[in-house]
Amino acid sequence: MxxxxxxxxxxxxxxxxxxxxxxxxxxxxxxxxxxxxxxxxxxxxxxxxxxxxxxxxxxxxxxxxxxxxxxxxxxxxxxxxxxxxxxxxxxxxxxxxxxxxxxxxxxxxxxxxxxxxxxxNPELAAASEMSRILRIPTAMEINSFAKGKVELLKFVLRKSSILNGMKMKEIGERMRGEVLVCAVERQKDVFIPSGDFVLQENDRISIVASPRSASKFFQKIGVQMNPVRNVMIVGGSKTAYYLSKKLLRIGISVKIIDKDFDRCEELSVLLPKAVIIHGNGSDQEVLLEEGLLETDAFVALTNFDEENVFLSLFVKGQTPAKLITKVKRVSYNHIIDGLDLGSLIYPEYITAQYIVQYVRAKQNSIGSNIENLYKIVDGKAEALEFHIEEHAPVIGIPLQILPLRDQILICSINRNGTVKIPTGQDMIQVGDTVIVVTTKTGLHDISDILKKE
Missing domain, CATH: 3.40.50.720 (NAD(P)-binding Rossmann-like Domain)
Known part of the structure; x- marks a missing residue:
């Protein structure tokens, strides 16, 4: 184009x-x-x-x-x-x-x-991402497919988890096909795991499942699903405004701390149900006085990356609250990722991702169309949702004998509103929407997942 x-x-x-x-x-x-x-x-x-x-x-x-x-x-x-x-x-x-x-x-x-x-709207897009994450605090990142019927969630594997040291095929047997592990980040490497792949402590794992199956999965592996009841936000930006509106609408209490008095007065009018505090959110004493130790989630939304990083590092040492850290400079992500700052939000990157998704969908495609595209695992992989149309070369062939290219995994098939984690015997049909996860970029058509003759 x-x-x-x-x-x-x-x-x-x-x-x-x-x-x-x-x-x-x-x-x-x-x-x-x-x-x-x-x-x-x-x-x-x-x-x-x-x-x-x-x-x-x-x-x-x-x-x-x-x-x-x-x-x-x-x-x-x-x-x-x-x-x-x-x-x-x-x-x-x-x-x-x-x-x-x-x-x-x-x-x-x-x-x-x-x-x-x-x-x-970059700020609104970032706020939407944050509100999804706060719905399932265990997840670092959540992306939705098939109009919300399928979700891709990322979480960190802790040492105490029953998944630590387990092979992929063992997870499949225990979960009975309800959840599929589609990508694993281990330090700087990204894997589309095979059945013999063994999970390790501190792996960042991406799974595909329905919202209900995801909740059951976390319960089975012993992860606490404590809902977020209140959120503390430092920084009264546009993003803070949009996020607060979304949280207040679903009954989550919001407290915003900002050092600009005029902005605090403005937010008090715009968000009458939120608690607005005029103060320096970078001051540790202010945070503790305003109830940091009792908050369920903390969101660092100042205009400075360094301030957000240091705030999250301090909060991490004080409370097990869910952390969300906003970062503007994507170029430093390899450094920041190693600091374990909870869920990292890059507003500009999210905006670019939405636009790239539109561009992909706009391109003419023979046999299928891309309905959704997400950059995952810090941009090192993609999750794509294809709509299968007539004459697509993947129709009616058992998945186990499809000649897939390396580092490509078919994660989910949505057929008439029913979502299935596929097995090798399943076949794709006309009208299905199919989710594919891959470390290869530039896929435009469902035929691109197949080896070239």
């Missing part, structure tokens, strides 16, 4: 990195010359220095031939204007980043009236 990306901040850079690796023709627009030059040198893309809302700039970058324009600058209004001009000038599909809560209740109107294909 011919794609134009306006804005080369964290989201734009992540998009360029992911989409250029999938052989799309990428053009970028940014007002900073040094940013454009570094992106051109690093990713071999075409770049223009200028304002993405300028008709002349968009014409120069090839908007008339573009299939898609993605506007992800830090200005909502500029992003919307870029999309409007692109629609008029080139008639391409458009995606806009819009994060101001002022537009929250108007998003559908804006999208329909301006003809925008997709509007993405």
């Amino acid at each position: 011919n794609i134009i990306i306006v804005g080369c901040g964290k989201v734009g850079r992540s998009l360029v990195e992911q989409l250029s690796s999938e052989n799309h023709d990428i053009s970028i627009v940014d007002p900073k010359a040094y940013v454009v030059q570094s992106m051109v040198d690093m990713y071999d893309v075409f770049g223009i220095v200028g304002n993405g809302a300028s008709y002349n700039v968009l014409t120069e970058v090839g908007v008339e031939e573009a299939d898609l324009l993605i506007a992800v600058t830090n200005s909502d209004e500029l992003n919307l204007l870029c999309c409007l001009i692109a629609k008029k000038a080139g008639k391409c599909a458009t995606i806009a980043r819009v994060s101001n809560p002022v537009y929250f209740d108007e998003i559908n109107f804006i999208k329909e009236e301006m003809g925008i294909s997709m509007i993405i």
Whole structure:
């Protein structure tokens, strides 16, 4: 696809990195010359220095031939204007980043009236991810497929777990096909495990199951499923606002600590059911005085990665509360991952993932369509949901004799709303949705999971 990306901040850079690796023709627009030059040198893309809302700039970058324009600058209004001009000038599909809560209740109107294909809100996307995690505190990460009927959950294997030292095939026998282990992270390595693969302490394990089966699984392996009743949030950002709205709606108490008095007053009006504290959330005494030791979950949402990391490290030493840590700079993830900071949330990365998912789904595909795509295990693997259409080469063949490529696992088959963890004898049929986990990137069609003759 011919794609134009306006804005080369964290989201734009992540998009360029992911989409250029999938052989799309990428053009970028940014007002900073040094940013454009570094992106051109690093990713071999075409770049223009200028304002993405300028008709002349968009014409120069090839908007008339573009299939898609993605506007992800830090200005909502500029992003919307870029999309409007692109629609008029080139008639391409458009995606806009819009994060101001002022537009929250108007998003559908804006999208329909301006003809925008997709509007993405990084802060809202991050809040949605956090609220899913807090629903099952044991999980570090949760992704949903098949309209919520299937979930992919990641958790850390502790030394005391009955799974420690167990082979994959033994887990299958004990769980009776209700849960499938689809990926294992061990230090810097990622495995799509075979039946003889042995789990070890501190492995980060990703499983596929229905929500009900996942709950049963955690109970069987002795993991406490204590529900979150109250949450302490440090930092009164947009993300904190969106997260609080979601938590309050499901009956979870929320306390927000922020050192900006004006923001505290604003939040008090926006979130009348939340407790808003004016204070320095980085002060350990303030946290303890405000009930840190009694809280079920702690979320570090300041604007500084270092502050969030140190806050979570302190809280980790004080209480077993569920931890969620927001991190902006994805480039440091290899360092931060080793600190055991609970669930790490990268808002810009989540935003890029949603957009890449849209791009994959938009591509023409013979035999099947990608309905969902998630980058998992810190971007080292992907979980894809394919809709199986007529003439797909996987139909009617027992899975055990399908010539699958290496490092590919078929995890789930959803047939008419009934979800099944498949065995070797199961066969895929027309109309099924199938979840595939792989360490190979760039799959566009269900046929891509098969070995090439």
